[in-house]
Amino acid sequence: MKVFFDVDGVLIDGWHADVARREPWDATIEADLGIDRDAFQLLFFGTPGNRSASPMFECVTGRRDLKRALAAVLPRAGYKGGVGDFVRYWSEKNSNINPEVFDLVRELRERGVQTFVATGQEHYRAGYLWNDLGFANHFDRLFYSAEIGVPKKDPRFFEAINRALEIDRGERPLFFDDQAEIVELASRAGWDAATFTSARNIQQHPRLKHLWP
Known part of the structure; x- marks a missing residue:
């Protein structure tokens, strides 16, 4: 059996x-780094309904390097430090x-189940999750x-995984x-997808609950 998880x-x-459950990684970004939080959000992530025109969208689709995109935006939001330091700050703050x-x-995994991650990420954070946070061990x-x-x-996201793993x-x-x-898109690709709210969703899933003592 293969089980996939979002990040x-x-x-x-x-x-x-x-929205009520969000814990923003950038809540103290102004006090910590001198960055205007609202300005950075607008400049880098865009506005609701128009995210696909933002620098972040270009990064998470592999069209643009994150550090180069940030270098063009951060000074306009008041940041005076190095881009590498900012990326490290972002990665660490967003790792709960x-x-x-x-x-x-x-x-x-102890019961022989294959586990995978399927997520929307740019290259630097993907590497951080896999190597620094130890996702590679899980x-x-x-x-x-x-x-x-x-x-x-995009439906092609799940289609690509199906091809890669010959699902x-x-x-x-x-x-x-x-x-x-996203659950709906995965379902259309032939996956048994479920909306997650807590670990109980995993424990009580009809195809998994027999595994727990």
Whole structure:
């Protein structure tokens, strides 16, 4: 059996589809780095409904290098430090692992289940998650948007994973994501996708609950 997990809102507590549950990584960015938080959000992430025109969108789809994109934006938001230091700050602040989910991932692997990550990320954070946060010790592989070349909200994202792992319609890999629209896309690709709200969603899933003592 193959089980896939999203990062933000599932494996990492931070950004979440449910606004009330979000824990922003940049909450103290002005006090810490002298950056105008609102200005940076607008310049780098764009406005709601127009995210695809933002520098961040270009980064998470592999079209632009994150550090080069940040170098063009950060000074306009008041930052006077190095881009590398900012990327490190961002990575560390956005790394609040959900221990309950990781405990379940560990148990799944002990029972012979293959575990994977399917996420929308740019290259630097993907590398940080895999190497620095140790995702490599918990998952068979990390699939991310910048590597695939399309956003996660594009059907081709899941089609690419199906091809890479030679997944056929009968296999129906499990997938947990906090965004309903992503769950719908994965379902169309033949996955058994479920909207995630807590570790209990994993424990109580009909195809997994028999694994727990």
